[in-house]
Amino acid sequence: MTTEALIPVFAALGDETRWSILAALGDGDASASALAGRLPVSRQAIAKHLAVLQEVGLVESVRVGREVRFRIVGARLSATARRLDAVGAEWDRRLAAIKEIAEGL
Amino acid sequence: MTTEALIPVFAALGDETRWSILAALGDGDASASALAGRLPVSRQAIAKHLAVLQEVGLVESVRVGREVRFRIVGARLSATARRLDAVGAEWDRRLAAIKEIAEGL
């Protein structure tokens, strides 16, 4: 996964309502309607959020009869965290190198 | 750092131009004007982005004479990554527990 591909994931994680949804899904899988009963926004708003979460792979859906249940993809979080950590480490490394050069070591 | 405090950080990381700025700063500290010379956006746009990056602690500034130089705060990235990983692990744990209960183990 390239760094560029991470940007939409961060954008998805940059919204409070979506975190509420993820938190709610942390209590177990649920449909958009079920989530709408627990959160202070309309079902359609939640459906949109679920769409963007699914788009970036943070969530996946399964059709069960007439309802669509959503589930958190925990692996996506871990992968994102690892990439982020790697980026940070790389920056630290490069900046440290620059600092050494600047100090004439 | 609570999870809520992470949201603005992710929002900041959810923009492509800001990643360009961070990438440019990875080559060493720079001022808004210097960055404007390397990126295809105006200095003011960059200044705004630097303001939000600084707001969430991803970057810090130092006044040097008449210019203001910005530097990446790598530790902020690492901390964010660690929190994200912890959240992912917690969800995995809870969802696994739910699954066990559902399977009657």
Place this chain on the structure above:
DNA sequence: CCGCAGTGCAACCATAGGGTTGCAATCAAA
């Protein structure tokens, strides 16, 4: 002292996006 580079501030524009309501379509259950 004067000019120019760098910054800060403000107004403004356009689009993206979070939210809503309304309605048609689908499908389980009575």
Place this chain on the structure above:
DNA sequence: TTTGATTGCAACCCTATGGTTGCACTGCGG
């Protein structure tokens, strides 16, 4: 088959925000 729950789609509103331009302020250097 009819009813009610659930989803999907579309139109719409409003605010946030990424971007621009223009201008005033500051401070180094000739």
